[in-house]
Structures are given as structure tokens and as C-alpha cells.
Amino acid sequence: MSDEPKTPDGPQQASGADIQQIGAVLAPLLEALQVLEEISRRLHPPALQALVEAAAPTGEALKSAVAAAPDWPDHLAPLGRQMDAAAENATAAFAGLREAAGSENATLLAYKALRHLPRALEAMYPLAGLLAPVSRHFLEPDQRADNALQERLSGVAPEGTGVLAFGPDVDSRETFWAYVPETYDPATAHPLVVALHGGSGKGRTFLYSWLRTARSRGAILIAPTSLGGTWALQGDDIDSPHLARIVDFARERWTIDERRMLMTGMSDGGTFTYVSGLLAGSPFTHLAPFSAAFHPMLGMFAEAARVRELPVHVVHGGLDWMFPADMARMAHEWLQQAGARVTYREIPDLSHTYAADLNGEILDWVDATAGSRSSDKDPEIHVDDRPGKD
Numbered sequence: 202m203s204d205e206p207k208t209p210d211g212p213q214q215a216s217g218a219d220i221q222q223i224g225a226v227l228a229p230l231l232e233a234l235q236v237l238e239e240i241s242r243r244l245h246p247p248a249l250q251a252l253v254e255a256a257a258p259t260g261e262a263l264k265s266a267v268a269a270a271p272d273w274p275d276h277l278a279p280l281g282r283q284m285d286a287a288a289e290n291a292t293a294a295f296a297g298l299r300e301a302a303g304s305e306n307a308t309l310l311a312y313k314a315l316r317h318l319p320r321a322l323e324a325m326y327p328l329a330g331l332l333a334p335v336s337r338h339f340l341e342p343d344q345r346a347d348n349a350l351q352e353r354l355s356g357v358a359p360e361g362t363g364v365l366a367f368g369p370d371v372d373s374r375e376t377f378w379a380y381v382p383e384t385y386d387p388a389t390a391h392p393l394v395v396a397l398h399g400g401s402g403k404g405r406t407f408l409y410s411w412l413r414t415a416r417s418r419g420a421i422l423i424a425p426t427s428l429g430g431t432w433a434l435q436g437d438d439i440d441s442p443h444l445a446r447i448v449d450f451a452r453e454r455w456t457i458d459e460r461r462m463l464m465t466g467m468s469d470g471g472t473f474t475y476v477s478g479l480l481a482g483s484p485f486t487h488l489a490p491f492s493a494a495f496h497p498m499l500g501m502f503a504e505a506a507r508v509r510e511l512p513v514h515v516v517h518g519g520l521d522w523m524f525p526a527d528m529a530r531m532a533h534e535w536l537q538q539a540g541a542r543v544t545y546r547e548i549p550d551l552s553h554t555y556a557a558d559l560n561g562e563i564l565d566w567v568d569a570t571a572g573s574r575s576s577d578k579d580p581e582i583h584v585d586d587r588p589g590k591d
Contacts, residue, residue, distance in 0.1 A: 219277060223332070226270050226284055231338050233263040233291045234325070237318045238557075240298065244315070245520050245552035246308045253302040260295030263288060280331070283324050290321035319406035326364060326412070330356050330383065341417040341561055354416070358383045364408070367450070371405070377425040377447055378408045380415050381455065390458035392420045392567060393451055395444065395485070397470030399492075399555075400431040407467070414560035421455055423447060432466075432473035441477040448484045460571040465489035465563065467555045468523070475532070479503035479511075487567050489514040492553055494524045495532035500539065509540035512570040514563055518551025542570065 236259045240252050267288050273281030297314025301307045328335045336354055337345040344350060362383045368376025385391065394415060398407035404424035415422035425447055427433070433440040444464075451457055464485040466474040471493025478488040481504035488511065500508075513536050517529030526547055533545035544566065548556060 219274075222271065222273075223277070223280070223284075226266050226288065227332065227334060229259075229263045229266040230284060230288050230291065230325075231334060233259050233295070234287070234318070234321060234338065236260075237291060237294050237315065237321075241315050241318060241554060242556060242558060243550070243552075244311060244554045246522065249298075249307055249311055250302045253298045256295065256298070260292070260299075263295070264292055267292070280328060283328055286324035287321040290317040290324065293317045294321070316406065319409040322409040322412075323364075323405075326409075329416075330354060330358055339413050339416055341413055344417045350417075353384050359385075361385075364412075366405075374426045374428050375443070376404075377423055378404045379424070379451075380408060380412050380422040382416060382419045382421070384419055385421075385455070387456050389419075390456050390461075392418075392461035392463065392564065393423070393448070393457045394420050394463045394465065394564075395423045395425070395448070397432065397464070397466030397473055398424065398426065399466075399468035399470050402426075402467075402470070407470075410467070410555050410557050411560055413557070414564060418561070418564055420564065421451065421457065423451060427469075427473075431469045432476070434469065434472055434476060438477070440473065441480060441483075444477060445482070445484060458571070460486060461567050463487045463489060463563070463567050465491065466493070467491045468493065468553065475499050476502070479508055481507045483507065487512045487514070487570065489516065489563050489566075490532075491516045491555060492518060492521055492524060492551075493529070493532070495528045495535075497531065497535050500535055503539070505539070508536070511541045512566075513541045513543045514546065514566050515543065516546045516548065516556065516559060516563075518553065518556070519547055519549040520552040523553040 236256050240256060243252060294314050294317035297317065298311055301310035301314055304310050325335055326339065329339045330336065333351065333355075336351055340350070362381045362385050365379045365381060366376055367379065370376065382391070394411055396407055396411045398404060404426040408422065408424035411422050411424070414420070425444065428439045428443055448462070462485050464474050464478050464483075465471075465488070468491075471490035472495070474488050474490040475493060475495060476499060477483060478485055479499070480502065515529050515532055515536070517524075517526050519526055529545065529547065533543055536543040546559070
């Protein structure tokens with residue numbers, strides 16, 4: 202795939218001036234997005250001040266590049282609008298983090314500031330098929346040198362692929378967001394990932410926690426929004442039937458691998474992965490709760506036959522300040538006793554934030570355990586203490 206810029210309508214020979222103008226903003230913008238993603242992954246209240254100070258030069262470099270940039274010429278205006286929107290959100294994220302670092306409500310304000318990150322990624326993604334550096338940003342690191350993959354992903358996305366929304370309107374809680382790989386082939390069975398946001402989140406933004414992995418590996422990704430203020434953890438379960446309808450829709454519309462249907466979620470979304478995924482009628486073959494609350498009472502609603510030999514991958518942070526790791530260890534023990542095929546992953550440096558860098562390993566696990574509920578493999582437990590490993 203060429204680094205040569207293209208317009209949103211397709212390839213176009215770019216002048217040297219075009220390449221220079223795009224590159225002057227694109228390079229610091231992609232660097233800023235990378236740094237914000239690293240802050241999001243490593244965000245922990247005691248570490249916030251140091252993270253913000255280390256990121257300050259990147260934020261200032263982006264701000265200076267945007268201020269120095271001339272107006273976009275007409276033929277680059279559609280591309281420029283997307284980059285401007287991404288830069289505006291990235292700049293707002295850095296400003297919000299600076300404010301958070303000196304506040305009594307530092308953690309809350311930091312999470313609020315980082316809400317700008319998925320908005321910036323949403324603005325940039327339409328350029329992934331047109332600008333090679335953007336395409337590489339939306340690939341897993343070990344896939345960025347795969348020129349053949351980048352070539353398959355280049356150009357205007359085929360109809361019905363890319364980021365899509367299905368529902369009454371983009372602001373409706375009934376609307377769910379999906380990513381269909383630009384390489385989608387109806388003759389091939391694709392894994393399905395249904396990713397559930399945390400409390401107060403939205404599917405539209407949580408989609409970007411998984412998009413890089415789905416795009417790299419050809420998975421169909423769906424990010425719904427809870428019908429209530431958060432997932433139905435108490436009272437009537439209005440969300441499980443909604444998720445079942447979404448899965449039925451996916452099966453009818455796309456070719457789904459019935460052996461690889463993952464439900465995963467963060468925080469409240471992870472807890473609801475237990476609540477809904479352990480029900481007898483759940484359509485999912487694999488569960489992967491991240492940073493979730495758990496209590497053995499959840500097992501009262503589980504069907505024994507559903508849990509037995511069910512592949513479950515529990516991920517939790519050793520620094521989690523909202524849901525202590527003891528909850529995850531309890532979940533691991535309960536699932537083992539119930540006969541699930543459970544893997545427990547405790548990440549020492551992970552706080553109460555999403556570890557998107559583990560998504561690829563989760564899909565590797567799904568592949569390895571697909572159709573294996575009758576296997577006699579031993580459950581796994583893993584505290585990740587390898588040097589330099591997240």
C-alpha cells in the first residue's frame with residue numbers, strides 16, 4: 202500500500218505540496234493518538250501526574266502543528282475535515298488531562314478527558330484506506346509490516362464494510378455499532394466479537410477498543426449500548442434479549458463462525474458478561490470479562506450445563522482500585538468448581554482501565570478453544586510477571 206495521499210473519493214495523484222501539508226499535521230496527530238492510547242492503558246490515579254507530564258511535549262507538538270497549518274485546499278477539504286476533527290479531540294484530551302492532574306477530582310476528570318480519544322479515532326478511521334500511515338495505526342503492531350494485508354485494506358471500503366451503525370438513529374440506545382472487515386468474504390466464516398462498554402459508556406466509542414484487532418484479524422465486531430444507564434445488573438434483564446436479537450441479525454447478515462462467538466466487556470460490561478453469558482440461552486461460545494465485579498450469587502442464575510466446559514477468559518488488573526483483584530480470583534475459583542474451562546489472567550500493572558493490548562491474545566485463545574468444550578485440557582491460571590509484558 203502506498204503512502205501517497207488519496208481523496209475520500211479514491212486515489213488521486215498528490216502534489217509535493219499536498220504531501221507536505223498532510224504530513225505536517227498527520228505525523229504529530231498520529232503520535233498524539235498513540236500517546237493518548239498509552240495513557241489510557243496505563244492510567245492509575247497515583248501515576249496520573251507523571252503520565253501527563255511525560256505526554257506534555259506530544260500535546261504541545263500537535264497544538265503547534267495545527268496552529269501553523271494553512272487552510273486545506275478544496276481538493277483536500279474532505280480529508281482535512283476529518284484530520285481537523287481528530288486533532289481537535291486529541292488536543293481537548295491533552296487539555297483535560299492537564300486539568301485533571303491538578304484537581305481533587307483527578308481520576309474522574311481524567312476519564313472524562315479520555316472520552317475524546319475514541320472520538321478522535323472515529324474521525325481518523327475513514328482515512329485508513331486512503332493514507333497508509335493511518336492504516337498502519339489501525340493495525341496490530343506485528344501486522345504493520347504486512348504489505349499484502351495493507352494492500353487488501355487500501356482504497357475506498359467496499360459497500361457494507363467498515364464502521365456501520367444499525368438502529369433508529371446514531372443517538373438511540375437501541376442502535377448498535379459494528380465493524381465489518383474491508384476484506385470480508387461471505388464464503389469465509391468470520392469470528393464474532395460482541396464488546397460491552399463500561400458504566401456510562403456507549404457502544405459507539407467502545408468499538409474503538411477492539412477495532413484494531415478486528416481489522417487485523419478479519420473479525421466482525423459489534424459494540425451495542427446498554428438499554429438502560431448501564432447494563433441490566435439488577436432488576437429486569439432487558440439487555441440479554443436485545444443482545445440475542447443483535448446476534449441473530451449478525452448471523453443473518455454475515456457469515457459467522459458458530460464456533461467462535463465471543464462476548465467480552467469492561468467493568469460493568471464485564472460483569473454483565475457473567476450475568477448474561479452464563480444463562481442457558483446465551484448464544485455465545487466464549488466469554489472474556491475484563492476488570493469485572495463478581496460474587497458467587499451470580500452462580501445462582503447460571504445453568505450448570507451451560508457453565509460446564511464453557512471457555513471463559515478472566516482478565517483483571519492487580520492495581521484495580523474499583524473492583525479488587527480478589528473478585529476476579531473468586532470468579533476463577535467459582536468457575537473452576539462449576540466445571541468451566543477457565544483461564545485467569547492477572548496483570549500486575551493494570552488499573553481499572555481497558556487493556557486493549559490483550560485483545561489479540563484473547564482471539565488467539567478463542568481460536569485455540571473453538572469447539573473444544575469436550576476437551577480434557579486443564580484450566581489455566583496466569584499472573585503475567587514477564588519483564589516488559591503488560
